[in-house]
Amino acid sequence: MTTLNPENFSCPLPLTEYETIQLAHGSGGRLSAELVSRFFLPRFGNETLNRLEDQAVVDFSQGRLALTTDSFVVDPLFFPGGDIGDLAINGTVNDVCMSGAAPLYLAAAFIIEEGLPMATLHRVLLSMEKAAKAAGVQIVTGDTKVVNRGCCDKLFITTTGVGRVPQGVNISAANLKCGDKVILSGSIADHGMAILTSREGLSFESRVQSDTASLNGLVEKMLNASPSIHAMRDPTRGGLATTLNEFAASSRVGIVLEESAIPVRPAVRGACEVLGIDPMYVANEGKLVAVVPAEVADKVLAAMRSHPLGREAAVIGEVVGDNQGLVVMRTALGAQRIVDMPVGEQLPRIC
Amino acid sequence: MCLAIPGKVVEIFQENGLLMGHVDYSGTVNKVCLEYVPEIAVGQYTVVHAGFALSVLDEEEAQQSFAAWRELVDAVAAQGTDVFGNPLEK
Amino acid sequence: MKFVDEYRDPALARRLLDQIRQIVTRPWVIMEICGGHTHAIMKNGLDQLLPVQVELVHGPGCPVCVTPVEIIDRAVAIAARPEVIFASFGDMLRVPGSSSSLFMAKSAGADVRMVYSPLEAVTLARQNPDREVVFLAVGFETTAPGNAMALLQAKREGLTNFSLLASHVLVPPAIRALLSSPGNRVQGYLAPGHVCTVMGWREYEPLAEEFRVPIVVTGFEPVDILAGLLMVLRQLEAGRHEVENQYGRSVSREGNQAAQRIVDEVFAVSDKVWRGIGVLPASGLVIRNQFALYDAERKFGVKTISVQESGLCRSGDVLQGLIKPESCPAFGRECTPEHPLGATMVSGEGACAAYFKYHRI
Numbered sequence: 188m189t190t191l192n193p194e195n196f197s198c199p200l201p202l203t204e205y206e207t208i209q210l211a212h213g214s215g216g217r218l219s220a221e222l223v224s225r226f227f228l229p230r231f232g233n234e235t236l237n238r239l240e241d242q243a244v245v246d247f248s249q250g251r252l253a254l255t256t257d258s259f260v261v262d263p264l265f266f267p268g269g270d271i272g273d274l275a276i277n278g279t280v281n282d283v284c285m286s287g288a289a290p291l292y293l294a295a296a297f298i299i300e301e302g303l304p305m306a307t308l309h310r311v312l313l314s315m316e317k318a319a320k321a322a323g324v325q326i327v328t329g330d331t332k333v334v335n336r337g338c339c340d341k342l343f344i345t346t347t348g349v350g351r352v353p354q355g356v357n358i359s360a361a362n363l364k365c366g367d368k369v370i371l372s373g374s375i376a377d378h379g380m381a382i383l384t385s386r387e388g389l390s391f392e393s394r395v396q397s398d399t400a401s402l403n404g405l406v407e408k409m410l411n412a413s414p415s416i417h418a419m420r421d422p423t424r425g426g427l428a429t430t431l432n433e434f435a436a437s438s439r440v441g442i443v444l445e446e447s448a449i450p451v452r453p454a455v456r457g458a459c460e461v462l463g464i465d466p467m468y469v470a471n472e473g474k475l476v477a478v479v480p481a482e483v484a485d486k487v488l489a490a491m492r493s494h495p496l497g498r499e500a501a502v503i504g505e506v507v508g509d510n511q512g513l514v515v516m517r518t519a520l521g522a523q524r525i526v527d528m529p530v531g532e533q534l535p536r537i538c
Numbered sequence: 539m540c541l542a543i544p545g546k547v548v549e550i551f552q553e554n555g556l557l558m559g560h561v562d563y564s565g566t567v568n569k570v571c572l573e574y575v576p577e578i579a580v581g582q583y584t585v586v587h588a589g590f591a592l593s594v595l596d597e598e599e600a601q602q603s604f605a606a607w608r609e610l611v612d613a614v615a616a617q618g619t620d621v622f623g624n625p626l627e628k
Numbered sequence: 629m630k631f632v633d634e635y636r637d638p639a640l641a642r643r644l645l646d647q648i649r650q651i652v653t654r655p656w657v658i659m660e661i662c663g664g665h666t667h668a669i670m671k672n673g674l675d676q677l678l679p680v681q682v683e684l685v686h687g688p689g690c691p692v693c694v695t696p697v698e699i700i701d702r703a704v705a706i707a708a709r710p711e712v713i714f715a716s717f718g719d720m721l722r723v724p725g726s727s728s729s730l731f732m733a734k735s736a737g738a739d740v741r742m743v744y745s746p747l748e749a750v751t752l753a754r755q756n757p758d759r760e761v762v763f764l765a766v767g768f769e770t771t772a773p774g775n776a777m778a779l780l781q782a783k784r785e786g787l788t789n790f791s792l793l794a795s796h797v798l799v800p801p802a803i804r805a806l807l808s809s810p811g812n813r814v815q816g817y818l819a820p821g822h823v824c825t826v827m828g829w830r831e832y833e834p835l836a837e838e839f840r841v842p843i844v845v846t847g848f849e850p851v852d853i854l855a856g857l858l859m860v861l862r863q864l865e866a867g868r869h870e871v872e873n874q875y876g877r878s879v880s881r882e883g884n885q886a887a888q889r890i891v892d893e894v895f896a897v898s899d900k901v902w903r904g905i906g907v908l909p910a911s912g913l914v915i916r917n918q919f920a921l922y923d924a925e926r927k928f929g930v931k932t933i934s935v936q937e938s939g940l941c942r943s944g945d946v947l948q949g950l951i952k953p954e955s956c957p958a959f960g961r962e963c964t965p966e967h968p969l970g971a972t973m974v975s976g977e978g979a980c981a982a983y984f985k986y987h988r989i
Binding site for chain 3: 540541542543544546554555556563564571573574575576583585587588589590592593595596597599600
């Protein structure tokens with residue numbers, strides 16, 4: 188008798204009269220209600236959301252609230268290693284938990300271009316369901332609008348997230364102190380290069396994978412090892428270089444990095460070399476950089492390495508008093524160069 | 539200028555009448571025009587610029603010159619001289 | 629990465645540096661012509677590690693930097709036409725023309741697309757028969773073979789909606805001009821390894837002989853550059869002036885003859901304006917008459933545009949190695965990567981951009 192593994196069942200597309208999104212799906216009437224009940228609720232359903240009120244009312248004991256919002260407009264919608272739905276959940280969960288907060292609830296607003304295939308929307312929602320479950324967060328309220336063809340690029344998602352900041356935790360870009368160690372959770376540039384190499388017209392056949400992931404589990408482990416993390420951020424747009432420059436400027440300190448300590452996957456490095464792109468400036472969606480007092484660095488590093496998302500964690504540099512506001516890299520040859528803020532998006536070059 | 543990176547040819551085929559190949563750079567694979575290196579074989583390395591392979595990397599030559607540099611530098615240092623034969627200062 | 633990592637070996641690099649320190653007995657001025665060399669030197673901080681007697685001067689080997697303003701202006705004008713899909717390498721998109729750039733044209737609604745290979749532009753023409761595809765074909769001898777092949781491919785496929793806006797420059801005439809200039813202080817040269825991969829090094833022999841300067845064809849990794857410098861310095865200290873090849877794994881004396889043949893089939897040598905320098909005889913390539921249908925300049929008769937350059941910009945002096953970027957009064961003030969006045973600040977490997985990015989401590 189063959190055993191059936193429910194994990195292998197793909198979730199069937201809900202029955203609907205239309206194959207593509209119509210303007211009426213966003214107008215608040217019958218079609219809107221059907222879209223919500225047949226597409227959104229089965230994926231996100233929970234006690235709060237299912238009430239379908241205009242707002243979500245949740246219990247919240249005292250303490251500090253961490254609140255963040257982000258819009259996701261990535262093109263292509265589906266890329267190696269993930270899709271816009273993954274980014275929408277993971278990106279917002281990460282922004283919340285970079286404060287040390289445990290993320291609790293998300294709100295999700297969708298702007299859909301008329302004509303988007305239902306199957307595409309369904310696929311994105313499946314990703315969001317999976318990502319939300321993995322992160323342990325609930326989507327408790329949402330909104331859907333449909334705009335005329337051409338008025339948005341297929342699908343835009345805005346997510347807002349809230350979480351509770353534990354007592355005694357004060358994480359801020361302004362907290363860096365001389366002597367602190369800079370710890371990176373893993374390889375850089377995976378996400379940005381996955382997007383770049385999967386863009387049409389750039390001749391790449393095999394794909395680097397995005398690293399999109401929710402980091403709240405990793406952060407929890409780190410805080411258990413030591414609550415005195417000074418600063419922490421996930422280096423998304425602008426890459427590691429931008430985040431570290433922001434830290435250096437906020438805290439009015441210098442940061443020195445060891446080039447040879449910064450992990451880059453071989454395929455990512457290959458793609459960067461071919462396109463002439465510096466991995467320091469490329470977006471990451473499943474990595475964090477933390478600045479911690481020197482005396483707890485080993486403990487925090489060990490805690491990170493014990494978590495699946497932190498296996499390649501490494502100390503990549505330290506905070507110094509010289510060259511305030513600047514990030515300096517010590518090259519493998521022992522020379523020093525500045526790691527500046529990028530000017531605009533990095534473009535592939537042939538020169 | 540002329541950013542060109544060495545990669546390994548892993549596949550050769552025709553496309554639109556042009557000799558094309560897939561070149562692997564440590565796991566990233568790119569489609570490259572091989573018209574200027576028609577003699578290249580799968581497994582060989584080539585330097586690629588703007589999607590065109592321009593030379594077949596001579597592995598022997600590379601190893602030789604590389605080894606030669608290493609040797610030269612080591613040998614002369616061991617003798618206590620520089621590449622001119624002048625004594626090295628300590 | 630094979631053929632890359634070995635040439636970044638810090639231990640070997642340090643030993644080459646030691647050798648350089650040992651053999652240098654007096655000051656020498658060496659020019660690295662190629663922007664790729666400039667970039668690699670700055671990025672690895674090699675100039676900080678060399679002994680003070682070795683002065684590195686950066687040359688005009690940045691085809692982006694020397695593209696005439698007229699070409700940028702023409703590109704912007706053509707891109708603005710509604711029927712045009714304008715394709716370009718990423719490098720050219722932010723270069724400022726008289727009043728605009730391709731990037732700014734894109735914001736204003738022009739269909740500007742970035743490609744990695746000129747064959748992708750041919751694909752765009754094939755896939756969009758109702759649009760005119762124009763490709764900005766800029767570069768040195770390294771890029772010309774690919775651009776030539778793209779034109780021939782379009783012709784072979786019978787595409788009538790594909791053309792090149794071409795602006796190619798050649799290295800040896802630039803070196804001749806620099807060597808002939810009365811203010812020239814340069815005593816030795818690192819020749820561009822990828823240009824020579826295509827062209828070989830024959831053309832440099834008469835230059836070494838006539839001007840009595842050592843020229844070493846050099847690769848782009850730190851070990852390559854240090855080995856190349858060591859070879860130049862050895863010649864200088866010994867009073868020799870020959871062409872030597874450091875980049876033997878990719879460069880032969882004859883170069884890639886198939887590539888040279890195709891370039892010669894499509895392009896003819898002509899005099900050319902180098903932005904910031906002026907006209908250099910026989911220093912550029914133009915599309916031959918029989919391929920006029922694929923020449924965007926002839927296809928899109930753009931009226932002569934009056935060209936304006938910033939009065940403050942000293943790109944030309946930087947490109948000729950006459951001043952270092954930091955000596956330009958506008959450097960870091962009116963002229964920054966966010967607001968570049970000239971091409972040497974925009975191009976990722978223009979000397980000014982490289983200095984700004986890596987050099988501010």
